[in-house]
Amino acid sequence: MGTTPLEHLLQESPDDLAAWRAYSDVLSEQDDARGRLIQLELRLAREVRDREREALRSEIDRLTEEHQESWDAELPEGVTAVARCHGFATKVAVDWSREAPARIAEARQGRFVTRLRIKPGAAAEESDAEYFSAGPDIDEYDMPLPPPPHEAGGLADLDLGGVRELDLSYFRIGDPGAEALAAAASTGRIETLDLRYCGIGDDGAAALATSGSFGDIRRLHLQYNRLTGEGVRALARFERLEALDLRYNRIGADGAQALIEAPFAGSLTRLLLHRRDVSDAGVQVLASAPQLPSALRSFWRSV
Structure with missing residues (x-):
């Protein structure tokens, strides 16, 4: 259309x-x-x-x-509306599978579809259920350690042209999936990237940061991944960041220092971290950093 x-x-x-x-x-x-x-x-x-x-x-x-049922029927099979405006789907969701890239390409033809949610498929969910039922080990945050990454190499076949918001939260793609996603094509400008609980480490973060598809990111959600200070340093390539969620990543004081040295430090309006993510020394770094907006410095002085 x-x-x-x-x-x-x-x-x-x-x-x-x-x-x-x-x-x-x-x-x-x-x-x-x-x-x-x-x-x-x-x-x-x-x-x-x-x-x-x-x-x-x-x-x-x-x-x-x-x-509404007939309006939603305009979407291709396997694609569901997550958000709408005046009856038109604006955000759609697709379960990941071999057919997902083709379904996403067709869904993008919708008149106002600019936001995309990619969810783990049924096979991945069954695998996770078996893993967690066996009683996984616990990390220092008292949370279960994640199982191995899901197979998501096909993300490289995506065409994300016209997508403004890309949401893969809870789809554990790991570094291999992040590297595949970095290779996806995009002629548009993705401004929001949600990668919460995706099992991404420093290599995956670096791959995404160097990808031409994500140069316009304003809002980046990386809660509960596997980033260290090295991964945070790679995020400096996201020069236009305004909101960053790094909770439950062991970035330490080195990561805090990398944050204040990043070109986006002065533009941040939202920075989500816990004290134990950056350590006591990291809190002091953030609280005294002239690069950060005064509101963020004031917050860290109170932590």
Whole structure:
């Protein structure tokens, strides 16, 4: 399905209310009920009386219940809507399998699909269940040590063009999967990358940081991986970072020093870490770092 100039504008500027009003007219001319839905939801967003808001919500619910199944049917088999805007899927989820790259390529043709969630497939989940039922060892955070990485070499075959948010959280791809992901093609600008609980170490972080597909990352979630100070130093290549989650990584004082030396240090508005992630010495490094915004320094002085 080709994207019209108006749809492309809305992909780039999803908060452009005038463009949505124009698009609602286009859809209404095509007898698409989402044209009416846009009108109703834009009215609801404005200040109106309580009685009118109740009536608007009632009509929105009726339209959605009547048509959402058929709207979601526009997605390819094996792809589900995770988030929607005016009835259109904006974030979709795919279970990882041999067919996943083709399904993702087809899903990306959706008019407003710019956010992608890739989940472990059924085979990976069964393998994990067997591992944890056997009673795995516990790490110093009192959390179970993860089993070996899932097979995810096929991530290199992905075309991530047009994707703004990529979410692989809890898909334990490890360093091999991260290196495969780094080879994926992207002609767009991925701004949010969620890799929580993915089992990624320093080599995987370095591969992603040097990949041309992720040069525009603003928000990076790396909670509970296997990074050390060396891996944090590799993250310096993400020069535009604004939010970084490194909780439950053993980065130590060396990692704290790498953070304040990174080119994004002064632009950070959110930095999630625990004292034991960076050690007492690392806390002092962060608390006294002039490179960090004053709000972040003040927080670390109180830790």
